[in-house]
Amino acid sequence: MENETNSRLWPTVLVDINNGFEKSQVLFVTTELQLYDLLATHPNGMTANEIASRKELNLEATERILDFVAGIKLIKKDFKSESKTAIYKNLPQIATFLQSSTPNSMVGAIMHASRIKYPLYQHLMTIIKTGNHTEAYKHAFGFDVTLENNIYKSDIYSATFLQFMHQISSITSPGVAKTFDLSSFCEICDLGGGSGALAYALASEYPDATVTVFDLAYAVEEAKKITPDDTQRQRVKFVVGDIFQDEFPPANLYTFARIIHDWEDEKVHQLLQRTFKYLKSGGAVLIAEHLLNETKTGPLETLFLNMNMMVEMSGRERTETEYRQLLEQHGFVDFQCKSVGGHGSFHTMIAKKP
Numbered sequence: 100m101e102n103e104t105n106s107r108l109w110p111t112v113l114v115d116i117n118n119g120f121e122k123s124q125v126l127f128v129t130t131e132l133q134l135y136d137l138l139a140t141h142p143n144g145m146t147a148n149e150i151a152s153r154k155e156l157n158l159e160a161t162e163r164i165l166d167f168v169a170g171i172k173l174i175k176k177d178f179k180s181e182s183k184t185a186i187y188k189n190l191p192q193i194a195t196f197l198q199s200s201t202p203n204s205m206v207g208a209i210m211h212a213s214r215i216k217y218p219l220y221q222h223l224m225t226i227i228k229t230g231n232h233t234e235a236y237k238h239a240f241g242f243d244v245t246l247e248n249n250i251y252k253s254d255i256y257s258a259t260f261l262q263f264m265h266q267i268s269s270i271t272s273p274g275v276a277k278t279f280d281l282s283s284f285c286e287i288c289d290l291g292g293g294s295g296a297l298a299y300a301l302a303s304e305y306p307d308a309t310v311t312v313f314d315l316a317y318a319v320e321e322a323k324k325i326t327p328d329d330t331q332r333q334r335v336k337f338v339v340g341d342i343f344q345d346e347f348p349p350a351n352l353y354t355f356a357r358i359i360h361d362w363e364d365e366k367v368h369q370l371l372q373r374t375f376k377y378l379k380s381g382g383a384v385l386i387a388e389h390l391l392n393e394t395k396t397g398p399l400e401t402l403f404l405n406m407n408m409m410v411e412m413s414g415r416e417r418t419e420t421e422y423r424q425l426l427e428q429h430g431f432v433d434f435q436c437k438s439v440g441g442h443g444s445f446h447t448m449i450a451k452k453p
C-alpha cells in the first residue's frame with residue numbers, strides 16, 4: 100500500500116534518499132541516549148513512560164520516537180494484553196550491534212557519524228566549491244586544519260575515533276593477518292596501528308614475530324586502555340611517533356591498514372618513499388584498504404568511504420591498479436592483491452623491496 104502510494108507520487112528510491120537523514124538522526128539520538136543498553140537490561144520490555152523517566156525525556160516526544168524506531172525495525176513494540184499498554188523491547192538480532200560493549204558493537208561508528216561526519220556533511224556545498232574541507236572544519240568545530248595541524252592531532256579525533264576504529268579493526272584484522280603467508284617476516288611494524296587490533300591479530304597468527312604499533316601519542320595512550328589481557332600483549336610493543344617525520348621502528352614488514360586512504364597522493368608518496376627507505380632488500384609492505392572498482396562507480400561501501408575521505412580527511416579511495424602503480428612507482432615489486440574474505444570490498448595488498 101505504502102509502496103503503491105509512493106510509486107504513484109514520487110519514486111521510493113528518491114523518497115528514501117531524501118528522508119535518509121531523519122533515520123540517521125533517530126539512530127544517533129537513541130544511541131547517544133543508550134536506549135538499546137537500557138532495553139537490554141529489561142528483557143520483558145519497558146513502557147515509554149519508564150524510558151522517559153529513566154532518561155529524563157519528554158513523554159510525548161519519547162513515544163513518537165520509540166514508535167518510529169519500532170517502525171524502522173530497530174526495536175519491537177508489543178502490547179500487554181490486559182491493559183493494552185505498549186511496551187518496547189530490543190530485537191535480539193539488531194540490538195547486539197547497538198549495545199555499547201558487545202563484540203560486534205557499531206556504537207563507535209554511530210557516535211563517529213553523529214559527532215564528526217554529520218556536522219561536516221552539512222558543509223558539503225562549501226567542500227564542492229572549494230575542493231577542500233578547511234571551511235567545513237572551521238564552521239563545524241572551529242578547528243583550523245593545516246598540514247601541520249591535522250585532525251589526528253586535534254581533540255575532535257581522539258577516544259571516540261579510536262574506539263570506532265578498534266571495533267572495525269577487531270572484526271577485519273584476523274582476516275588481514277591470514278590473507279597472505281607472512282611467516283617469513285620476524286619483525287612487523289604496523290604504521291598508524293591505532294588500538295593495536297591488527298598487531299594483536301598478527302602476533303596471534305605468527306607466534307615467532309615481534310610486532311610494533313607506531314602511532315601518535317594520543318592513540319598510544321588510548322590503545323593502552325584497550326589492551327587485551329592475554330599473552331599476545333607480550334609481543335606487541337607500542338611506540339609513539341609520526342609516520343611522516345620520525346624514524347620508523349626497524350621491521351622487515353611494514354603494514355598500513357586504513358592509512359593510505361586518509362591521504363592525498365603527495366603524502367602517500369612520502370609514506371611509500373619512507374617505507375622503501377627503511378626496508379632492507381627482501382622486506383615488504385602490506386596495505387589493507389577498501390578498493391574501488393576500475394570505473395570508480397562502486398561498490399557502494401567504498402563509494403561512501405570515498406566521500407568520507409574527501410569530507411573528513413584529505414584522502415581518497417583507490418582502485419587496485421592505482422595501488423599497484425603507486426607501489427611500483429616507489430620501486431616495490433611482486434605486487435599481489437586479495438580480498439579479505441567476508442569483508443566486502445576490503446582487500447590486502449603486498450609488495451616487496453627487491
Ligand SMILES: C[S@@+](CC[C@H](N)C(=O)[O-])C[C@H]1O[C@@H](n2cnc3c(N)ncnc32)[C@H](O)[C@@H]1O
Nearest residue numbers: 251264268291292293314315318341342356357
Ligand atoms: C583510520 S585510522 C586506522 C587505524 C588502524 N590502522 C586500523 O586499521 O584500525 C588512522 C590511524 O593513523 C594514525 N595517524 C594519523 N596521522 C599519523 C601520523 N602522522 N603518525 C602516526 N600515526 C598517525 C591515527 O592516529 C590513527 O590511529
